[in-house]
Amino acid sequence: MNKLTSYTIKKIHKSYIEKILTPTSFIDLCLQKAKQASELNAFVTLTVEEAENHGIESEKRLYIDKNVKPLEGISIGIKDNFCTKNISTTCASNMLRNFVPTYDATVYSRLRQAGACLIGKCNLDEFAMGSGTIDSIFGPTRNPWGYRKNDDKWRIAGGSSGGSAVAVSSGACVAALGSDTGGSTRNPAALCGVVGLKPTYGLVSRYGLIPLVNSMDVPGIIARTVEDVTAVLNCIAGPDELDSTTLKRDFNPIVMKELDMSKIKIGIPKEYNCVGMSKDVLETWQYVTKLLKNEKTMIRSVSLPNTSVSIAVYSILNQCEVASNMARYDGLEYGLRANEDYSTEELYASSRSQGFNNVVRWRIFAGNYFLLARNYDKYFIKALKLRRLISNDFKNVFNGEDSVDLLLTPTTLTDAPRYEDFVSKHNRDQCAFQDYCTQPANMAGIPAVSIPVRLSNDNLPVSLQLMGPCLSEDLLLNVARKIEQLVNFQHTHNF
Amino acid sequence: MKYMKSDLFKLSHFFRRRALCSRYVSTNIEKWQSVVGxxxxxxxxTESKLFSGAQNTFxxxxxxxxxxxxxxxxxxxPVLNRKCVELGIMTALALSCKINEVSTxxxxxxxxxxxxxxxxxxxxRAPLASDGVIDFQVYTPGIHKKPYKKSSKIxxxxxxxxxxxxxHDAELKRSLVDLNRAGAPLIELVFEPDLEDGEEAAALVKELVLVVQRIGACxxxxxxxALRVDANVSIRRPGAPLSTRTEIKNIGSVRGVAGAIRHEIERQRNILENGGxxxxxxxxxxxxxKVTIAMRDKEVVQxxxxxxxxxxxxxxxxxKTKEDSRxxxxxxxxxxxxxxxxxxxRRNLIEKSQLRPETAVQLVNEPLLLKHFQDLTLDKERDPIKVANLLINDLLTVLNKCKIDPEKCPVTKKQLVELVDLxxxxxxxxxxxRNILNELVTSEIDKDKPIVDLVHQKGWALVTDTEIITQLCKEVLDNNPKLVKQYKDGKTKVxxxxxxxxxxxxxxxxDxxxxxxIMEDLLKK
Amino acid sequence: MNYISTIISYNKLQIIKSAVRNLCLKNLSTRQAQPIDHKEENVRVDKNTLALLERLSLVKCDSTEGLTVLEDSIAFANKILHINTDNVDPLYSVLENENVYLRNDVVTQGDCQKDILKNAVLKEDDYFVAPPGNIPLQEIQIDKKEQETKS
Structure with missing residues (x-):
């Protein structure tokens, strides 16, 4: 069994203090693991030198200064769409293949200030567009679960933060940052059997996160336990002057505590039981519901009537913002630059066509179509109105007479698909649903966490998702931890 | 008289204005009406840019x-700069705009x-302010006899x-890009097309310049x-709806506004009268x-x-309240x-200092000269009309002739004080x-040298000694007995x-x- | 609310079917896209609009495949058009009730010419270098053709 996957922050710090383990030796173990797991292709860049230096600094602080920061000597991975100073940041795209930022994303610098050590930049779908981490110029990322060497039947890791999820699932990192626009952190976390948190929109700074949809993106946190996810959140959450979309209110660190589950009301939205959901997932949902009932938790069926419209609305808004956000990639100040010099238009068109894959280019096209003056009201404004209806659905269940505190739903509709199935046309049904349960939370800006529960009949992780009202991370994570204790999920893949 | 005096005044004013305009529109005024927006x-x-903390300088x-x-x-x-919002609001208030409670x-x-x-x-979609108006005086010496009031809606x-x-480097077929100005803060003011000609537009721009300067916004x-004007110009038959307009860019001065629009109106009129x-x-x-040239179109459809x-x-x-938060x-x-x-x-100058409207307009148009005026008339009981006339009719004329920007007038306050008092x-x-002003502007006169020294140096002192003058008059009368006789016979014109x-x-x-x-007295004898 | 539920449940399958097609397509970058049947929706984008989009997007689009994907995206989007949103305001941002943060007017950034120029492929004397501007794409195709026929 993979020993590294049993490590938690608490355990590691205890080992450091007892000198059973030191930061430099631990970081070394993680780097070894990353190299050993290289065929999983979780990393775009392994930042060996930085990791070692960070480890040395941690060691000094621990043993000489006797100062233990919250994430001292903890190995982390950062999705390769967060800017890291002097470290290549590619977004898995030819457009930014040679881009080296001159600044750090706020979340990264806060992690560093908390003593974390960077193992590497994690793989993703190009510009975070995808739910499989297979659309990267560096090749797809493979799920360690069910993985056999030289086997074509490997499973996808989910996306778009697949690299971050695999980095954690394989043990190379204790925690990793992903981004979540429509489920991009929760989806791979679910498929890889780890915990994935999407915080409230505005709680965590996006400064330095290369955007996909500015109005929905949030930095996401992946770790093997809820407690570790919480520890990371406590280090990175809070207002940032450099990001005007952060809530300008002090963030109070979340403390893990014992809850009286009988005082909690959990809603089960009926619309989340949808066509295509696998038996494993449905049964897991029922299983946890039962476990909660045993704890005297109040369980109630609720309705979020506009759920099924969400995908269409999301696709319109997503494409429009993509068209806008990608307008800056022209090769002049940074990025891939083609050789045309006849005119600026020609240069731009060539650079952008060479730099972007199909997915990105088609979204730009569609987005510009919906934003044309003649189409703006018809599509864009219409989508925004429906977005309000979707958001109101959540407000209605969380407030008022028959309100609930949290919602319990599946994260994905199935366990991890095989790569060959994911890309084949016959099983196209599978991939469409992957966002079904996750993207409504992004539309409303509410927090959501995915927790691994148990294994499916194929011995692959099945996870469930908890959602709560804005800024309810305290309750959300504490209930998640309770469920985690009740289900006692084990990381049994042998990678 | 049945007609009210005011009606007659209005009528005559109307015809006078029409007559003035006719210098720059075709003789068949009723045929075309020009519209300018x-x-x-x-x-x-500001110190820093609109959405970033980079320095706002070029x-x-x-x-x-x-x-x-x-x-x-x-x-x-992006992170929004508070000072930009404050200056935007202040400008909007100065132009009687409605500030929108929420803007995006x-x-x-x-x-x-x-x-x-x-x-x-x-x-x-939801700008900072809307629905304002700018009131200003239209008066160009040499073109208008008197100032008239005009408004333009914002x-x-x-x-x-x-x-x-x-x-642009035409030789090497490329452009070199400098982003120092990228992200610098601008306010855009969009006016309705309710002006008629270049002079009105120039007067509007001048007023706007004065307002933003006084506020410290620009x-x-x-x-x-620092201030860029694009003019939309079209012409139509009176009473007809607005017709196709052209947009004129790249105007670099207030007079340029007048010239560009005047030329464009002429150009359009020629085209239309020739059936184009x-x-x-x-x-x-x-x-x-002094022509407008077609720019290569950015895109046919944008x-x-x-x-x-x-x-x-x-x-x-x-x-609503004076409560201010971050x-x-x-x-x-x-x-x-x-x-x-x-x-x-301007109102104060007319009411309190008794200046004529055209003088008031011109004085306010030249902030530095206005300051001199205010300084000069503050200290003593100096006649404001005479001081104003000296500044506008004499000093300004010299400056214009020497093509010196009145804001950079080399004559110091000290020199003016002395000159005016003399x-x-x-x-x-x-x-x-006038001679002295000319000297002060054109020559390298030591700024500390008293004017009175210059006067004596040039022999320009004014003689007021009655004895000397009487002597002089007597000489003239003695030398011209014929004229004296004619005068005494009744021909006072001599x-x-x-x-x-x-x-x-x-x-x-x-004097x-x-x-x-004295001459008159002598002749009476 | 009931009206919406009915519509939604009726269209659910259709929506899901189209969603499947579209979202799977996005993952087929390395494989040839299969022709899609969009019999139920007759979405056609005319040549002028396509040309306009090419100019506005400045990405070269493989015309047949690109057009198909675009029309499919539009067909998918069309599903929501008839849903009743009377008296509903658009939700521009989940932060609509927050006030934008106002920064003090102090110079805190800039003065980092090296950083600004660091990632540029082509520079000259600390300027970014661009080709001449404002020549529409269509002109370029024509000009290039002329060049080709000449040589």
């Missing part, structure tokens, strides 16, 4: 006053080398980003690009050759695909801070005054001739009103 961009005078190293956000480096985000930002998309993010952040005032600069220097059609296009003003800027929550202001600005507090505006200064105490006459002889023959300067009185 302006769009003005003013650079805000000198210095290339691409050095640029933050990562200004260069559209991926992952960077939008992205306007187009590709251009000096626009690194591929879009400009502006306020199209559709909206919005905050937006400036673009960088590209230098330097107003068009030559430096006007194309909706953008034209550039060539100030050297769609800016406006989209709300998702990285900026709404901007809210407090319209993120919510109190508009009443800003209202209090507005200094005296040009219109009020003049008012009749130690020198007006002609000498008095002028006698005065002329005296003036011609004397080398010194005499001519005194001479006149």
């Amino acid at each position: 302006l769009e003005v961009h003013a650079q805000l005078n 000198g210095g190293l290339v691409n050095n006053c640029v933050s990562l956000f200004d260069a559209a480096i991926p992952g960077t985000l 930002f939008d992205r306007k998309h187009y590709f251009y080398a000096d626009l690194p993010s591929g879009y400009q952040i502006t306020q199209q 559709k909206q005032i919005q905050l937006e980003q400036d673009s960088g600069k590209s230098l 330097s107003g220097r068009m030559e430096e690009g 059609r006007i194309t909706n296009e953008t034209r550039s003003w060539d100030a050297v050759n 769609d800016y695909r406006f989209m709300p800027e998702p990285n900026l929550p709404p901007l809210r202001v407090n319209l 993120d919510v600005i109190s508009v009443p507090l800003i209202q209090e801070r507005i200094p005296e505006l040009p219109a009020e200064t 003049f008012l105490s009749k130690e020198i006459n007006l002609e000498v005054c 008095f002028k001739a006698l005065m002329g002889i005296l003036a011609k023959n004397s080398r010194s300067k005499y 001519m009103s005194l001479v006149s009185k």
Whole structure:
């Protein structure tokens, strides 16, 4: 069994203090693991030198200064769409293949200030567009679960933060940052059997996160336990002057505590039981519901009537913002630059066509179509109105007479698909649903966490998702931890 | 009389205005009516840029006053500068606009080398302010006999980003891009098309420049690009709806506004009278050759695909109370801070200092001269009309002739004080005054040298000694008995001739009103 | 609310079917896209609009495949058009009730010319270098053709 996957922050710090383990030796173990797991292709860049230096600094602080920061000597991975100073940041795209930022994303610098050590930049779908981490110029990322060497039947890791999820699932990192626009952190976390948190929109700074949809993106946190996810959140959450979309209110660190589950009301939205959901997932949902009932938790069926419209609305808004956000990639100040010099238009068109894959280019096209003056009201404004209806659905269940505190739903509709199935046309049904349960939370800006529960009949992780009202991370994570204790999920893949 | 005096006045005013306009429109005035609407961009005078903390200045190293956000480096985000909002609100209040309690930002998309993010952040849907009006006086000496009041409605005032600069290298077929100006703060003022000609437009721009200068929002220097005017010009039959317009860009001065529009109206009229059609296009003003030239069209069809800027929550202001917080600005507090505006200064000059309207207009138009006026008339009981006339009729004329910007007038306050006092105490006459001003402006006179020294050096002192003057008059009368006889016979007109002889023959300067009185007395004897 | 539920449940399958097609397509970058049947929706984008989009997007689009994907995206989006949103305001941002943060007017950034220029492929004397501007794409195709026929 993979020993590294049993490590938690608490355990590691205890080992450091007892000198059973030191930061430099631990970081070394993680780097070894990353190299050993290289065929999983979780990393775009392994930042060996930085990791070692960070480890040395941690060691000094621990043993000489006797100062233990919250994430001292903890190995982390950062999705390769967060800017890291002097470290290549590619977004898995030819457009930014040679881009080296001159600044750090706020979340990264806060992690560093908390003593974390960077193992590497994690793989993703190009510009975070995808739910499989297979659309990267560096090749797809493979799920360690069910993985056999030289086997074509490997499973996808989910996306778009697949690299971050695999980095954690394989043990190379204790925690990793992903981004979540429509489920991009929760989806791979679910498929890889780890915990994935999407915080409230505005709680965590996006400064330095290369955007996909500015109005929905949030930095996401992946770790093997809820407690570790919480520890990371406590280090990175809070207002940032450099990001005007952060809530300008002090963030109070979340403390893990014992809850009286009988005082909690959990809603089960009926619309989340949808066509295509696998038996494993449905049964897991029922299983946890039962476990909660045993704890005297109040369980109630609720309705979020506009759920099924969400995908269409999301696709319109997503494409429009993509068209806008990608307008800056022209090769002049940074990025891939083609050789045309006849005119600026020609240069731009060539650079952008060479730099972007199909997915990105088609979204730009569609987005510009919906934003044309003649189409703006018809599509864009219409989508925004429906977005309000979707958001109101959540407000209605969380407030008022028959309100609930949290919602319990599946994260994905199935366990991890095989790569060959994911890309084949016959099983196209599978991939469409992957966002079904996750993207409504992004539309409303509410927090959501995915927790691994148990294994499916194929011995692959099945996870469930908890959602709560804005800024309810305290309750959300504490209930998640309770469920985690009740289900006692084990990381049994042998990678 | 059945007709009211005021009606007659109105009628005559109307015809006079029409007659004035006719100099610049065809003789068949009733055939065409020109319509002008302006769009003005003013650079805000702040330390840092609109959405970034980079320095808001245009000198210095290339691409050095640029933050990562200004260069559209991926992952960077806009943060709004409070001072820009304050200046925008103050300008809007000074122009009687309605401040919108909530305003938002939008992205306007187009590709251009000096626009690194591929879009400009502006306020199209819900701007900072709307529905205002600018009142101003139209008066160009030599064109208008008297000033007249004109208004132009303001559709909206919005905050937006400036673009960088590209230098075109035709030889090497490329552009060099400097982003120092990228992201600099602008306010755009959109006026309704309710002006009629270039002079009105120039007067509007002049008034606007004065207002923003006084508020401290903008330097107003068009030559430096701090204030940019685009003019939309069309002509139509009176009563007909608005027809195709052209947009004129690249106007670098207030007079340029008048010239460009005048030329364009003429050009359009010629086309229409020869049976042609006007194309909706953008034209550039060539100030050297004084023509407008068609610019190469950016795109035949352009769609800016406006989209709300998702990285900026709404901007809210407090319209009601003086309570000010970090993120919510109190508009009443800003209202209090507005200094005296040009219109009020003109009113004071007319009512309190008894100046003629045209003098008041011209004086207010030249802030430095206005300051001199205010300083001079503050200290003593100096006659404001005489001081104003000296500054406007004499000093300004010299400056204009020497093509010196009145704002850079080399004559010091000290020199003016001395000059004015010499003049008012009749130690020198007006002609000498003009000569002295000429000297002060054109020669390298030591600024500390007293004017009176110069006067004596040149022999320009005004003689007021009655004995000397009496002597002089007697000489003239003695030498011209024929004229004396004619005068005594009743031909009083020859008095002028006698005065002329005296003036011609004397080398010194005499107080001519005194001479006149003495001469008259002598002749009575 | 009931009306919406009915519509939604009726269209659910259709929506899901189209969603499947579209979202799977996005993952087929390395494989040839299969022709899609969009019999139920007759979405056609005319040549002028396509040309306009090419100019506005400045990405070269493989015309047949690109057009198909675009029309499919539009067909998918069309599903929501008839849903009743009377008296509903657009939700521009989940932060609509927050006030934008106002920064003090102090110089805190810039003065980093090296950083600004660091990632540029082509520079000259600290300027960014661009080709001449404002020549529409269509002109370029024509000009290039002329060049080709000449040589």
